[in-house]
Amino acid sequence: MERTPRENLIEKTKTVIIVVLSVCMVLLLCFFWLNISLKDIKSFSIDSLTSGEVDGGNMPEAKALFVPSRFAVTDGTGGDRLFDIGSVACWRTEAGTGMADLLEASLNTKPFFVEEITKEQYDKILDTLSVKAVFDYKLRFADLCTLVSGNAPAEVEQVGAIEELSFSTASEGSLFVKDDRGKYYRLLLPERGGYLSSYIETLSQSEKELYFPIDSYLGETAVNKTLVPIELYAELQDFKVNRDFDAKNRETIDGLAKRFFSESFDFVRKIEEESGRTVYMYGYGQRILIADVDGTLEYKKEASDDSASVSFLEAFKIARTFIKAQGGVATASGDELQPYIKSTEYNFDGNGGSRFVFGLKCGEYRLLNDSSDAIVIEVSKGQVTYFKRSFVSFDEKSAVGHPLEAMAAINVIAKNYKEIYNIMTENVLLKEDAAGEDAEFEIVTDAITEISYGYVYGDDNVARSAWIITCANGGLEVYFSLYEGEFLSYRVQ
Amino acid sequence: MDWTRAKTILIAALLMTNLFLVLMYVSDGGGDEIGIDCDDVVTLLETKNIFLETEIPGTFPAAEVLTVNHIEFKDDEIAALTEAVKAVPAGADDREYIKSAKEFFEYMGLSCDYLYCTDVQRDGDTVALEYKTRVDDIDVEVSHMVCTFKNNKIQSVSGNWFESQRLSKKKFEALPAVEALLSFVSDRPEQGPITIKDIEPVYWIGDEYNEDVGFLSVTALPAWKITYNDEKTVYIDAFKI
Amino acid sequence: MRKIVALIVMAAMLLVNTSFAFAAADPYITIVNPANETTITSGNLLVSVKISKKATVKVSLYKNTGTDAAPAWQAVFANDSFTTKSNLSFYTRKVENVSSGKYRIKVDTIGSNGTAVYSTYSNVTVKEKAGADEKAVFNSNTGAATFLQSLLQSIFGS
Numbered sequence: 001m002e003r004t005p006r007e008n009l010i011e012k013t014k015t016v017i018i019v020v021l022s023v024c025m026v027l028l029l030c031f032f033w034l035n036i037s038l039k040d041i042k043s044f045s046i047d048s049l050t051s052g053e054v055d056g057g058n059m060p061e062a063k064a065l066f067v068p069s070r071f072a073v074t075d076g077t078g079g080d081r082l083f084d085i086g087s088v089a090c091w092r093t094e095a096g097t098g099m100a101d102l103l104e105a106s107l108n109t110k111p112f113f114v115e116e117i118t119k120e121q122y123d124k125i126l127d128t129l130s131v132k133a134v135f136d137y138k139l140r141f142a143d144l145c146t147l148v149s150g151n152a153p154a155e156v157e158q159v160g161a162i163e164e165l166s167f168s169t170a171s172e173g174s175l176f177v178k179d180d181r182g183k184y185y186r187l188l189l190p191e192r193g194g195y196l197s198s199y200i201e202t203l204s205q206s207e208k209e210l211y212f213p214i215d216s217y218l219g220e221t222a223v224n225k226t227l228v229p230i231e232l233y234a235e236l237q238d239f240k241v242n243r244d245f246d247a248k249n250r251e252t253i254d255g256l257a258k259r260f261f262s263e264s265f266d267f268v269r270k271i272e273e274e275s276g277r278t279v280y281m282y283g284y285g286q287r288i289l290i291a292d293v294d295g296t297l298e299y300k301k302e303a304s305d306d307s308a309s310v311s312f313l314e315a316f317k318i319a320r321t322f323i324k325a326q327g328g329v330a331t332a333s334g335d336e337l338q339p340y341i342k343s344t345e346y347n348f349d350g351n352g353g354s355r356f357v358f359g360l361k362c363g364e365y366r367l368l369n370d371s372s373d374a375i376v377i378e379v380s381k382g383q384v385t386y387f388k389r390s391f392v393s394f395d396e397k398s399a400v401g402h403p404l405e406a407m408a409a410i411n412v413i414a415k416n417y418k419e420i421y422n423i424m425t426e427n428v429l430l431k432e433d434a435a436g437e438d439a440e441f442e443i444v445t446d447a448i449t450e451i452s453y454g455y456v457y458g459d460d461n462v463a464r465s466a467w468i469i470t471c472a473n474g475g476l477e478v479y480f481s482l483y484e485g486e487f488l489s490y491r492v493q
Numbered sequence: 494m495d496w497t498r499a500k501t502i503l504i505a506a507l508l509m510t511n512l513f514l515v516l517m518y519v520s521d522g523g524g525d526e527i528g529i530d531c532d533d534v535v536t537l538l539e540t541k542n543i544f545l546e547t548e549i550p551g552t553f554p555a556a557e558v559l560t561v562n563h564i565e566f567k568d569d570e571i572a573a574l575t576e577a578v579k580a581v582p583a584g585a586d587d588r589e590y591i592k593s594a595k596e597f598f599e600y601m602g603l604s605c606d607y608l609y610c611t612d613v614q615r616d617g618d619t620v621a622l623e624y625k626t627r628v629d630d631i632d633v634e635v636s637h638m639v640c641t642f643k644n645n646k647i648q649s650v651s652g653n654w655f656e657s658q659r660l661s662k663k664k665f666e667a668l669p670a671v672e673a674l675l676s677f678v679s680d681r682p683e684q685g686p687i688t689i690k691d692i693e694p695v696y697w698i699g700d701e702y703n704e705d706v707g708f709l710s711v712t713a714l715p716a717w718k719i720t721y722n723d724e725k726t727v728y729i730d731a732f733k734i
Numbered sequence: 735m736r737k738i739v740a741l742i743v744m745a746a747m748l749l750v751n752t753s754f755a756f757a758a759a760d761p762y763i764t765i766v767n768p769a770n771e772t773t774i775t776s777g778n779l780l781v782s783v784k785i786s787k788k789a790t791v792k793v794s795l796y797k798n799t800g801t802d803a804a805p806a807w808q809a810v811f812a813n814d815s816f817t818t819k820s821n822l823s824f825y826t827r828k829v830e831n832v833s834s835g836k837y838r839i840k841v842d843t844i845g846s847n848g849t850a851v852y853s854t855y856s857n858v859t860v861k862e863k864a865g866a867d868e869k870a871v872f873n874s875n876t877g878a879a880t881f882l883q884s885l886l887q888s889i890f891g892s
Contacts, residue, residue, distance in 0.1 A: 011496075011497065011500070014497075014500040014501070014504060015500070017504050018500060018503055018504055018507065021504065021507035021508060021511060022507060024507075024511050025507060025510055025511050025514065028511060028514040028515065028518065029514070031518060032514070032517075032518065076863065076865075076866070077777030077778045077831075077863065078774075078777060078778035078779065078780065079778045079780070079828065117872070121871050121872060124866055124871050125866050125868065125871045125872075126866075127866055128865055128866040168866065170865065170866040170867065170868055170871075171866075171868040171871075171872075174868075186872070210778065210828055212780045216767050216780050216782065217766065217767065217780070217782045217824060217826060218766055218782075218784075219764070219766030219767060219769060219782075219784070230780060230826050230827075230828045231826070231828075266558065266661070266665070267558075267665075267714065267730075267732060268712070269698075269699055269711070269712040269714060270560075270710075270711070270712040271708055271710070271711045271712070272708060272709045272710045272711070273707060273708040273709065274707035274708055274709055275707070281699070283730075408824070408826060410782075410824045410826060411823055411824055414820070414822040414823050414824055415820055415822075415823075417822070441822065
């Protein structure tokens with residue numbers, strides 16, 4: 001019997017109702033089966049899908065960060081030329097001819113050969129056309145081997161933190177290591193590093209400024225091998241920087257804070273202070289985040305007692321993951337920055353924890369702040385327990401001008417040694433008081449451990465081209481204008 | 494086969510099954526955890542030398558997050574404002590004083606919506622009115638203010654005052670008072686016998702803010718305030734994460 | 735006549751050679767590098783002069799193209815002027831590719847009348863540098879013994 005259109009419609013409606021009721025029945029059975037409670041349904045919201053964390057923030061891997069701070073090339077006739085890692089192909093090359101490639105080859109050789117040598121042998125073999133890869137931060141040689149080749153032979157455990165990894169054209173079948181315990185080692189290479197020899201010969205003839213040890217400038221009374229450039233023509237010029245975020249912009253700060261507390265942000269206590277600082281607190285101080293008026297973010301978390309400590313490289317992975325989750329090395333507005341490793345500390349807390357301090361670069365030069373570092377992060381018992389970031393955004397093109405002759409570094413010291421001496425005295429960085437001006441000068445020059453140049457900015461948000469003079473084993477940095485040698489500021493580490 | 498009739502029967506069967514499942518689910522508490530019996534908790538407390546002298550409240554009235562603004566009282570500004578205020582008639586009762594104080598607060602620019610007078614103390618010619626911030630019958634701890642009258646005129650206003658700004662849109666799953674009591678037992682503040690005088694819901698600013706720093710606004714989270722022994726207090730978060 | 739000419743030549747030579755020692759050394763000037771009467775082996779020479787007062791100096795470097803008995807000083811660079819503005823400064827200059835031989839650095843302190851009132855000297859000998867020799871630095875026997883030791887260790891274990 002033919003159905004009427006109305007009857008057809010009714011039948012179709014019934015079919016749809018059956019389908020809907022069947023689906024509902026299946027869902028209800030699932031709730032029973034999986035024990036999903038009403039609480040879970042009530043607390044579900046669109047917000048819970050977005051934790052506030054930024055996926056894929058930029059943060060280079062360990063292999064890209066744990067690299068030499070600089071290369072010192074000498075042809076053995078006096079003076080060194082210094083190169084930034086980004087400007088030369090000394091570390092890793094596609095053809096496998098860099099120092100890291102040679103180290104990897106050495107580590108993968110069976111049997112692996114390493115022997116201790118004397119300081120005299122080390123100095124003598126490198127007193128010819130040679131290159132030194134200098135590490136300004138602490139990195140155990142075994143960890144460097146792991147990064148370079150994936151494994152560290154048992155024989156390298158005896159070596160301390162690497163200070164220099166060196167190659168000499170007089171011994172093309174070897175690599176040399178100087179560690180922080182005052183010991184020197186020689187590693188045998190499976191093949192001679194002929195390509196590297198040719199490359200560093202080219203570098204030794206470049207137009208880059210020559211550096212001499214400070215005792216060469218000062219005479220026999222001084223004993224200090226800190227390298228000082230004899231003259232310098234630089235293109236650095238002053239430029240403006242902008243702090244990471246405006247402390248008055250509540251929306252931006254809340255957005256940044258959510259990255260640290262993610263799903264528990266709703267339970268975070270927020271205190272807005274008169275000074276403009278905002279403090280976020282979770283629990284009874286278990287986690288605290290401070291967004292300060294100077295554009296810094298500081299995060300502290302109590303470590304749980306029942307966790308175990310992790311290795312240095314494992315701690316770096318944890319630190320890297322954390323930094324990526326907070327947006328990586330980029331400002332709140334998304335400007336990506338160029339980090340480098342400034343310093344590290346093994347076992348900073350006595351429980352096997354690791355501490356990493358990162359700086360920022362503008363081109364190939366360091367961009368320093370006279371009161372804080374770009375990132376400080378501490379990993380204790382496998383968790384990030386402290387994190388502080390101080391970022392700035394800037395236009396890199398405005399940092400470069402026409403080449404100008406800088407004031408000679410040695411004369412910057414001669415002009416300002418009293419200032420440096422007074423700063424060291426005020427900050428109790430001197431072991432003895434000087435008797436007279438000559439003694440003051442000698443004390444200051446003895447205390448200098450590094451002379452470099454770059455940019456320094458302070459509260460006025462102007463990055464100035466500057467000489468950076470490091471004293472007292474890294475405990476003090478004093479900054480002077482690059483071209484006039486005028487005192488700018490200082491920082492006690 | 495009469496599919497029309499079969500469909501109708503199938504719809505009816507599915508409807509009844511779904512209804513049955515929904516009723517079972519809801520009556521089961523939606524899969525929530527089984528509630529804790531208050532009598533069991535009281536017994537447990539007594540075995541731990543903790544005695545209750547108050548009723549155990551039910552759920553937290555409204556587990557929301559409250560944002561409050563800190564109000565600073567400056568003595569010189571208060572003194573200047575009191576000059577213009579009329580005195581209360583001699584022999585006035587508490588209500589007159591409260592009314593006069595309220596007018597003064599409005600004159601000061603304070604919001605009186607959440608201002609609640611908790612006590613009036615008289616001592617000779619001095620009358621002190623104590624106030625708390627109260628939102629939806631829940632006190633904000635530790636917001637307090639004292640308005641002092643001397644010789645029927647307002648002399649001073651002092652305290653640590655927080656004005657309510659807004660409640661969060663999101664509501665939280667509240668921690669029942671019995672669970673707060675269990676937490677109190679496990680983190681026992683002191684040894685020796687404890688007598689719990691009161692358990693009340695509050696919005697708690699927390700201990701971490703520093704009065705000396707000077708701050709504008711703070712988040713007050715729902716908490717259970719447990720008063721024990723000689724007016725000692727403990728605050729326990731009243732929300733489940 | 736011949737005797738007169740010889741006398742004149744000798745007097746002229748004496749004058750030229752002693753003109754280096756005509757003015758006294760400046761007590762405020764120290765030629766710190768290279769130090770006086772030292773021998774260096776590098777090909778890049780760092781000239782460093784410490785000046786402990788405000789002054790104008792002129793620095794020259796000469797090479798002896800003659801002999802020890804009859805020196806003939808030829809300028810490598812001459813009268814490089816440097817004026818200091820403080821009580822402690824350094825004049826520095828690099829001289830590249832310096833060949834072996836005897837050299838003399840002269841620092842003239844210029845007075846208000848534009849002439850040298852003091853002259854300070856430093857003599858240095860530059861010698862050819864012997865290249866570093868791997869075998870000489872590392873006794874080759876030591877290397878082989880250690881290699882053999884580690885090979886045995888890898889076979890038999892420690």
